[in-house]
Amino acid sequence: MANIEVIPVTGIPEVKPGDDLGGLISSAMRKNRLRLKDGDVVVVKQKVVSKAEGRLVTLSGVAPTARAKKLARSMGKDERLVELILKESVRVVRAGHGVIITQTRHGLVCANSGIDQSNVGRGVVALLPEDPDRSAREIRVALEKASGAEVAVVVSDTFGRPWRLGQTDVAIGCSGIDPLLSYAGKRDRFGYRLRVTQPAVVDEIAGAAELAIGKLGGIPVAVVRGVGYARGEAGVKPIVMPRERDLFR
Amino acid sequence: MANIEVIPVTGIPEVKPGDDLGGLISSAMRKNRLRLKDGDVVVVKQKVVSKAEGRLVTLSGVAPTARAKKLARSMGKDERLVELILKESVRVVRAGHGVIITQTRHGLVCANSGIDQSNVGRGVVALLPEDPDRSAREIRVALEKASGAEVAVVVSDTFGRPWRLGQTDVAIGCSGIDPLLSYAGKRDRFGYRLRVTQPAVVDEIAGAAELAIGKLGGIPVAVVRGVGYARGEAGVKPIVMPRERDLFR
Numbered sequence: 001m002a003n004i005e006v007i008p009v010t011g012i013p014e015v016k017p018g019d020d021l022g023g024l025i026s027s028a029m030r031k032n033r034l035r036l037k038d039g040d041v042v043v044v045k046q047k048v049v050s051k052a053e054g055r056l057v058t059l060s061g062v063a064p065t066a067r068a069k070k071l072a073r074s075m076g077k078d079e080r081l082v083e084l085i086l087k088e089s090v091r092v093v094r095a096g097h098g099v100i101i102t103q104t105r106h107g108l109v110c111a112n113s114g115i116d117q118s119n120v121g122r123g124v125v126a127l128l129p130e131d132p133d134r135s136a137r138e139i140r141v142a143l144e145k146a147s148g149a150e151v152a153v154v155v156s157d158t159f160g161r162p163w164r165l166g167q168t169d170v171a172i173g174c175s176g177i178d179p180l181l182s183y184a185g186k187r188d189r190f191g192y193r194l195r196v197t198q199p200a201v202v203d204e205i206a207g208a209a210e211l212a213i214g215k216l217g218g219i220p221v222a223v224v225r226g227v228g229y230a231r232g233e234a235g236v237k238p239i240v241m242p243r244e245r246d247l248f249r
Numbered sequence: 250m251a252n253i254e255v256i257p258v259t260g261i262p263e264v265k266p267g268d269d270l271g272g273l274i275s276s277a278m279r280k281n282r283l284r285l286k287d288g289d290v291v292v293v294k295q296k297v298v299s300k301a302e303g304r305l306v307t308l309s310g311v312a313p314t315a316r317a318k319k320l321a322r323s324m325g326k327d328e329r330l331v332e333l334i335l336k337e338s339v340r341v342v343r344a345g346h347g348v349i350i351t352q353t354r355h356g357l358v359c360a361n362s363g364i365d366q367s368n369v370g371r372g373v374v375a376l377l378p379e380d381p382d383r384s385a386r387e388i389r390v391a392l393e394k395a396s397g398a399e400v401a402v403v404v405s406d407t408f409g410r411p412w413r414l415g416q417t418d419v420a421i422g423c424s425g426i427d428p429l430l431s432y433a434g435k436r437d438r439f440g441y442r443l444r445v446t447q448p449a450v451v452d453e454i455a456g457a458a459e460l461a462i463g464k465l466g467g468i469p470v471a472v473v474r475g476v477g478y479a480r481g482e483a484g485v486k487p488i489v490m491p492r493e494r495d496l497f498r
Contacts (some may be wrong), residue, residue: 004461006253006475096497107352109412118446148385158446160493162411162489164419166429166449176335180415197367197407199463200415208368209419211453211476212253226255227460239414246352247343248411248497 002226006212009033009221011040017054022142025221028145033221036147041227042139043209045117045220046157046172049135050126054128057084059123075100081115081125088113088127104128107240108172110159119218131157131233132173140175152176152229156206162248169210171202171236178232179203179239200239201229251475255461256283258291258470265305271391274470278396283472284398291388292458292478293422294469295406296368298384299375306333308372324349330364330374337362337376346411353377356489357421361407368467378404381422382484389424400426401478405455411497418459418486422453427481428452428488448476449488 011028015021021044028217029036036042049212050056064072072079073084075098082100086092089102094107102113106128114128129135132155140153160166171179179202209222260277264270267311270293278285284293286388299305311329313321320335331349335341338351351362355377356462364404378384381404389402403495404422409415415479458471 002461003257004255004457006255006457073259096496097494099496156495161449163352163495164449164452165488165490165494166447166452167450168417168452170413198414198415199407199459200410200417201460203413203415203417207453208253208255208457208460210448211450211457211473212251214448214477224460228463232421241412241414245346245414246344247348248410 002228004208004224004226006170006208007225008213010219011222012048012219012221015048015051017051017056018234019052019188020050020116020142021166025139026113026143026146026223029207036143036149036151036223037225037226038150039152039225039229040149041152041177041205041224041229043154043156043224044069044136044139044204045213046128046132046155047116047126048220049129049139049173050117051120051134053129053135055127056120057127057131059125071095071100081112081117084115084125084127085113085237086088088115094171095190106132106172107237110157114157114172128157128172133175133237134173135237136173136175137233150176150231151230152201153208155208156209158210163175169206170205171200171206171239174202175233176231177202178230178234179236183228201227202236202239250353251477253375253457253473253475254261255457256461256472256474257468258283258360258472259468261297261468261470264297264300264469266300266305268301269391270301271296271388271395274388277470285392285398285400285472286474287399288396288476288478289474289475290401290403290426290454290478291392292403292405292455292471293385294462295363295377295381295386295404296365296375296380297401297469298381298388299365300369300403301383302378304376304378305350305369306376308324308374310401320344321347329362330361333364333374333376334362337364355381359406363406363421377406377421382424383422384423385422385484386482399425401480403455403458405458407459412432417452418455419449420455420488423451423479423485424482426451427479427483428485430478450476450486451488451494475481 064083072082141243313332317332
């Protein structure tokens, strides 16, 4: 039971398509005299990953289909944005109150297929990375090479939740870390066998990072130090609920 | 953008009904030479709050109704436990795959009305506190009196989520802190007006604390230091989604 520390990484410049994100993060850390240690988890906001990977779309170039136009009208949304939301999704889970909740190609269930209009420039939107686990892996490999430390990387995004207002940051990609910490089969201090407890550590790590870097400051990276986790390379897939166990499709 | 630190509070003895929880926490902090500072958030696990408040029920004393027996049979659950789940709820949101998701009297939507069988002793279950915001307030007042610092308190519990496996700790009660941090109406660096972003800071704080204290160690309290938040006394109520905005009832 050790202290946990969340350290914002300042000094990362505005990220542009084609940028080497791992290199930008390493160089900002060097300038801050922040040395990565074994076990550190580096949390990177989805927005800068999408920017570096060129996942930006100018709305004026999008031609909406009839289906997108119809849904956009009923939701009071931009029909070009709705076109992209549908294109990035495998199905619409719910639509109402101005929110379109979809399941993305990655299996993530979130508002607007994770497409975001903030902090990217007017008339431009950012799509989610094509494969956020791969993005996390590439950044991890670059950071490990630059630092010599064995670290994990979490790509985080801000999701709403049913039944609770407000959003929390969760992991949409990860590398070097098992997303779930399993206590299943272990016993509590009274001998009761813990059956279902599997803390979603990557999500709690993403949330902890968000507390430190917030929304307005333009700081897209934080180091979370001191978390106990298991090393793994399955990405976030183990956290995506299989359809047959899902009560809220 | 400051560092955040999460500090486990060790040395809290097994909590029993009638215990003065604020006093036990203060005394453990004193022994650890941990001095609360203005702005600290003290996260307390629901389990010890329920224990201190005597919210423990021995299953052998519960007489299940016909409704509970029927639901228990179809779910493969203990009918006395199901009786308590129904009693603590205002409605069943979903039941399936061995999970009964209810809305509690407090408005929380969670599995089994938040009733927990782990770490309380065999044949005994712990109900949620009657009013977790009041519990948080009482602990906050006691800690502020003992320390002289102005702090916030979050009572946390472990909830599952739709669409994502694993659980995260969230706030079921709070005092001295606004549960949502509002950026609404503020503008990003490109002038885009942020409309919906309201980080659920109390939930991210609860999750960060869980990372430090885990499930098996018997450490029920952590201090989260360095989080920017607004002081408020509305409890977690602002985070409970109003029925008319809920897409997943």
